Amino acid sequence: MSHLTNTLKLKIMGPYDVMMVAVIFYAIFQVLKNFTDFLLRRKIIRAGHFDSAGILDQKISSLAPESQESNKYPSLKWGLVAFFGGIGFVIIDQMSPSAVGNQDDYHNFMHNSMLPFGIELVAISLGFITYFLIVNFSKKK
8 A cells, every 4th residue: 555655646736837727728718708799799790680680789889988996097096006016915925934045945835825825905995995995085075
């Protein structure tokens, strides 16, 4: 039995492997979704039902000033997200054990923990929340 356990070593997926798989499946999903939406719209237009389906209304409504107002400050949004993302990386760096010290602690923190991902996601979401608050307060004035 001990010989069997020595030869059959299971590799458990780490957080980076899980993220990579998730990103690849999401990209495949988006490509397939966009392609099938294109085929469906083309079929509706060829059948002559674009008026009842509202396909042309979607394009016109996306160009309306109301929808442009919601994305009035795109540079501010992505600037805040990048800023808070950088703050998240600084926090991760300050919280991680020193690489000069015990290498096992550093390896466990960076490779076997979801804490760095959690810190970064919270920091990025704080950037989006800050953008949302700024845009809402500017609309009220």
